[in-house]
Amino acid sequence: MTSSRFTRRGALKAGAIGGAGLAIPTILRADGHTGFTNAPTGSTVKIGFNVPQSGPYAEEGLDELRAQELAVEHLNGIGDGGMLNTFSEKNLDGTGILGKQVEFVTGDTQTKSDVARASAQQMIEREGVIMVNGGSSSGVAIAVQGLCQEAGIIFMAGLTHSNDTTGKDRKANGFRHFFNGFMSGAALGPVLNNAYGGSRRAYHLTADYTWGWTQQESIQAATEAIGWETVENVLTPVGAGDFSSYIAPVMNSGADVLVLNHYGGDMVNSLTQAVEFGLRDRLVDGTQFEVVVPLYSELMAAGAGSNIQGVYGSMNWNWQLPDEGTAAFTRSFGEKYGRPPSGAAHTCYVQTLLYADAVTRAGSFNPCAVAEALEGFEFDGMGNGATTYRAEDHQCFKDVLVMKGAESPTSEFDTLEIVEVTPRAQVEYPEDHPMFAGGDLGACNPGA
Amino acid sequence: MDAIIIQILNGLDKGSAYALIALGLTLIFGTLGVVNFAHGALFLVGAFVAVTTQRLLKISYEVVDESKKDFLGNPLVVDTPYVHGWFGQATGDAIIDWAVPLSIILAIPVMLFIGFAMERGLIKHFYKRPHADQILVTFGLAIVIGEIVKAFYGANPIQTPAPSALRSTVDFGVWLGYEPNSILYPAWRLVYFFFSAIVIAAVFAFLQFTTFGMVVRAGMADRETVGLLGINIDKRFTIMFGIAAAVAGLAGVMYTPILSPHYNIGMDFLVLSFVVVVVGGMGSLPGAVLAGFMLGILQSFASMNEVKAIIPGIDQIIIYLIAIIVLLTRPRGLMGRKGVMED
Numbered sequence: 001m002t003s004s005r006f007t008r009r010g011a012l013k014a015g016a017i018g019g020a021g022l023a024i025p026t027i028l029r030a031d032g033h034t035g036f037t038n039a040p041t042g043s044t045v046k047i048g049f050n051v052p053q054s055g056p057y058a059e060e061g062l063d064e065l066r067a068q069e070l071a072v073e074h075l076n077g078i079g080d081g082g083m084l085n086t087f088s089e090k091n092l093d094g095t096g097i098l099g100k101q102v103e104f105v106t107g108d109t110q111t112k113s114d115v116a117r118a119s120a121q122q123m124i125e126r127e128g129v130i131m132v133n134g135g136s137s138s139g140v141a142i143a144v145q146g147l148c149q150e151a152g153i154i155f156m157a158g159l160t161h162s163n164d165t166t167g168k169d170r171k172a173n174g175f176r177h178f179f180n181g182f183m184s185g186a187a188l189g190p191v192l193n194n195a196y197g198g199s200r201r202a203y204h205l206t207a208d209y210t211w212g213w214t215q216q217e218s219i220q221a222a223t224e225a226i227g228w229e230t231v232e233n234v235l236t237p238v239g240a241g242d243f244s245s246y247i248a249p250v251m252n253s254g255a256d257v258l259v260l261n262h263y264g265g266d267m268v269n270s271l272t273q274a275v276e277f278g279l280r281d282r283l284v285d286g287t288q289f290e291v292v293v294p295l296y297s298e299l300m301a302a303g304a305g306s307n308i309q310g311v312y313g314s315m316n317w318n319w320q321l322p323d324e325g326t327a328a329f330t331r332s333f334g335e336k337y338g339r340p341p342s343g344a345a346h347t348c349y350v351q352t353l354l355y356a357d358a359v360t361r362a363g364s365f366n367p368c369a370v371a372e373a374l375e376g377f378e379f380d381g382m383g384n385g386a387t388t389y390r391a392e393d394h395q396c397f398k399d400v401l402v403m404k405g406a407e408s409p410t411s412e413f414d415t416l417e418i419v420e421v422t423p424r425a426q427v428e429y430p431e432d433h434p435m436f437a438g439g440d441l442g443a444c445n446p447g448a
Numbered sequence: 449m450d451a452i453i454i455q456i457l458n459g460l461d462k463g464s465a466y467a468l469i470a471l472g473l474t475l476i477f478g479t480l481g482v483v484n485f486a487h488g489a490l491f492l493v494g495a496f497v498a499v500t501t502q503r504l505l506k507i508s509y510e511v512v513d514e515s516k517k518d519f520l521g522n523p524l525v526v527d528t529p530y531v532h533g534w535f536g537q538a539t540g541d542a543i544i545d546w547a548v549p550l551s552i553i554l555a556i557p558v559m560l561f562i563g564f565a566m567e568r569g570l571i572k573h574f575y576k577r578p579h580a581d582q583i584l585v586t587f588g589l590a591i592v593i594g595e596i597v598k599a600f601y602g603a604n605p606i607q608t609p610a611p612s613a614l615r616s617t618v619d620f621g622v623w624l625g626y627e628p629n630s631i632l633y634p635a636w637r638l639v640y641f642f643f644s645a646i647v648i649a650a651v652f653a654f655l656q657f658t659t660f661g662m663v664v665r666a667g668m669a670d671r672e673t674v675g676l677l678g679i680n681i682d683k684r685f686t687i688m689f690g691i692a693a694a695v696a697g698l699a700g701v702m703y704t705p706i707l708s709p710h711y712n713i714g715m716d717f718l719v720l721s722f723v724v725v726v727v728g729g730m731g732s733l734p735g736a737v738l739a740g741f742m743l744g745i746l747q748s749f750a751s752m753n754e755v756k757a758i759i760p761g762i763d764q765i766i767i768y769l770i771a772i773i774v775l776l777t778r779p780r781g782l783m784g785r786k787g788v789m790e791d
Contacts, residue, residue, distance in 0.1 A: 054598075054603075055603070056603060056710070056712070057603070058598070058602070058603035059602050059603045059604045232753065234753060234756075237763075237764050239716070241707055241713075241716050242462060242706065242707055244458045244461070244462075244637075244706075244748075245455065245458050245462075245747070245748045245751030245752075245763070246751055248451070248454040248455060248458055249451060249454075249752065249753055251454070251632065252450060252451060252630070265604070265605045265708075265710060268604075268605045268607075268708050269605065269707060269708060272607070272708060273706070276615070276634045276636070276637075276705075276706070277617065277632065277633075277634055278616070278617035278632050278634070281617075282629075282632075299604060300604070302604070303604045303605045303606065303607060303708060304607070305607035305609065306609075307607075319519060320519075330519065330520075331520060334519055334520045335520065340519045410516060410524065411518065411519075411524065413519055
C-alpha cells in the first residue's frame with residue numbers, strides 16, 4: 001500500500017529549493033558586483049573552446065582544440081611562445097592575461113546549432129567562461145554569436161565563411177578573423193580568368209544552408225564579372241552522400257566548369273564523384289572541363305586524395321606561407337603534435353591571442369572594453385600580413401590565399417599548393433555592400 | 449532521353465546498395481523476428497574492412513630522404529610499402545591498387561564472425577522482447593560500433609579508390625545507339641550493380657535450391673513445426689544472421705569507391721534501407737529487392753532539375769512520401785505476407 005506525501009507545505013519547500021537552484025548560475029556569475037558577466041575574481045581566468053568533437057567535422061574540431069591548447073600554453077609562458085614572438089603587439093609576456101593564469105573548458109558543438117548553443121550556454125553559466133572561441137560551421141557560429149551577445153560574452157569565431165556572420169547576422173560581441181565567401185570570390189575571380197579564360201559556363205552545386213547560399217552568390221558574382229555565364233545553381237542537401245543524381249545532369253548542361261559550393265565530407269564526396277563521372281576528362285565544344293572548389297581545408301583535401309590535383313580554391317591561411325609568424329606557429333604546433341596546423345587551427349589560435357591582447361590593452365575583461373580595443377585594431381605578424389579588425393562589422397581584412405591541389409605531393413600534408421597571395425586591397429568591400437546588407441552590430445552587451 | 453537513361457542507371461546503382469542492405473535486414477526479420485537497427489553498422493564495418501585491407505597492404509618501412517625536407521625542415525621520412533620489397537614496385541602497386549576487390553576475401557569471414565558474435569552475444573537475448581526493445585538495443589549497438597570506428601579511423605571520409613582499370617567511364621550511349629560520349633557512366637558503378645545482382649541471386653539460390661535453405665524457409669513459415677521435427681532451427685537462423693551480415697558487409701566493401709567511408713556511413717543507409725524493407729514488406733526477400741531498386745530509381749528521378757522545378761524539395765522527401773502512400777494503402781508492404789505489420 002502506498003500513500004501520497006504530497007502536501008501544500010512540501011510543494012512550497014520544493015518550489016523554493018528549485019527556484020534557488022535555477023538562480024544559482026546567475027548568482028555564481030558574481031557579475032552584479034563588477035558590471036559584466038563572469039568577471040574573473042581569483043588568480044585565474046577561464047575561457048571556453050566550443051568546437052565539434054563529434055560529428056562530421058570532428059577532425060577539424062580536434063585540430064582547433066590542439067591550437068587552442070597551444071595558445072593557452074603560450075599565454076601562460078609554457079613552450080616557445082609561437083606567434084607571441086612575431087605578433088606586432090608586445091603586450092603579452094607569458095604571464096597569462098592581466099596577470100591571471102588562463103584556464104579553459106571545452107564543449108562539443110557536434111556541428112549542430114542547437115547543441116552548440118546549449119554547450120556555450122553551459123560554459124557561460126556553469127563554468128563561468130569570459131570568452132567563447134571556436135567552431136567549424138557558419139550555422140553554428142551565427143547561433144553561438146547570438147547567444148554570446150545575449151549573455152554579455154565576447155565570441156571569437158572559429159571557421160565560419162558565410163557572408164552573414166559579419167553581414168546580416170553581425171553582432172557587437174562577435175568577431176571574425178576568418179575570411180568569407182565574398183573574399184573567396186574576389187580572390188579567385190582573376191585567377192580563374194587567367195587560368196580558364198573569360199567565356200566559361202559555370203554549373204553550381206550548392207550546400208543548402210547559409211554558408212552555401214552566400215558563397216554561391218559571391219562566386220557567381222565574381223565569375224560573371226569576368227564574363228562567365230551561370231548555367232544553373234542546384235541546391236543539394238547537406239550530407240547527401242551520393243551526389244551522382246546531381247552530377248549527372250551537369251554532363252549535358254553545356255557547362256564547362258563545375259563549382260562545388262560544398263565543404264567537408266560533402267566536398268570530398270561530390271568532388272570524388274565528379275571525377276568518377278569523368279567530368280575532368282571531358283571536352284565541351286573543344287574546351288577542357290574544369291572543377292572549382294572555392295573553399296579549401298587541408299583536412300578535407302587529404303580526404304579527397306588525388307582528385308583535387310590541379311583544382312583551384314581559396315584559403316584563409318596555410319602553413320606553407322613563408323612569413324615569420326607562420327613559421328613560428330607551424331614549428332610550435334608541429335613539434336607538439338607531429339603535423340602542420342590546419343587553417344581552422346590557425347584562426348582559433350590567432351583569435352585566442354588577439355582576445356588576450358585586447359584585454360591587456362583595454363586593462364579590463366569587460367567585454368565592451370575588449371570590443372572597443374578590437375575595433376579598428378591593426379596588427380601584423382600573425383601569418384596574413386598587415387590585418388585590420390574593421391570596427392563597423394567586426395570582420396578582419398587581410399591577404400587571402402588562392403590554392404590549387406598539389407600536382408605531385410611529397411607527403412600526406414603536401415596536398416595543396418599556394419598559387420597566389422591575393423592582396424588585402426583586392427578583397428575589401430564597403431560594410432554596406434549588398435551581400436552584407438541588413439545587419440546591425442547593435443550595442444555591446446556587457447551582461448550582468 | 450539521355451538524361452533519363454543516366455538517372456535510371458543512377459537509380460539502379462543506388463537501388464543495388466539499398467537492396468543488398470534491405471535484403472539482410474528483412475532476412476533477419478523474417479527468420480529471427482528481430483528489427484535490427486544495427487544492420488547499417490554492418491555495412492559500415494564492411495566498408496572499413498576495405499579501408500583496413502588498403503592500410504594493411506600499405507604497411508611500410510621508413511626511409512629517410514636527405515634530399516627532401518618535411519614541414520619542419522627535417523629530412524623527409526618516406527614510407528615504402530613492404531609489398532614493393534616482396535613483389536617489386538609494379539606488382540606491389542598493382543596489389544595496392546586492387547585493395548577494394550581483394551578485401552572481399554577478408555570481408556566474408558570477418559562479417560560472418562561479427563554476425564555470429566552479434567547474434568549470440570546480444571541479439572538472442574532480445575528474441576522474446578518487444579520490437580521497441582530490439583530497436584533500442586540494436587540502435588545503441590550501431591552507435592557504439594560507429595564510435596569505435598571513429599576512435600580508430602577518425603571522423604574524416606577516407607579515400608578508397610577503385611582499381612585504376614575501373615576508374616574510367618563506360619560509353620553507355622554507344623551500346624544503345626546514341627552519339628558517342630552522350631551517356632558516360634562510371635565503370636565501377638556498373639561493376640557494383642552486377643556484383644549486387646550476383647550476390648542477390650546467390651542468396652535466393654541458396655535459399656531456394658539447398659536443403660539448408662529449404663529448412664530456413666520452412667522455419668520462416670512455421671518455426672514451431674520445424675522445431676518439432678527435431679531440427680535445430682535456432683542454429684540455422686544464427687547462420688542466416690551471419691550470412692545477412694556478410695551481405696551487408698559486402699555491400700559496404702564494394703561501395704567504398706563510390707562513397708568515401710566515414711564512421712557515420714551506416715546510419716546514412718540504415719534509415720533508407722529500413723524504409724525499403726517496410727515498402728517491400730517486412731520479411732519479404734523479393735519485396736526488399738523490388739522496393740530497393742524502385743526507390744533508388746524514384747530518388748534519382750526526383751533529383752532531376754526538371755522535376756525539382758515542378759515540386760521543389762521533392763528529392764529529399766520522395767522516399768518517405770512513397771513509404772507513407774504504401775503504408776496507407778497496403779500496410780503489409782508491396783510483397784509482404786498477409787498479417788505482418790497489419791495489426
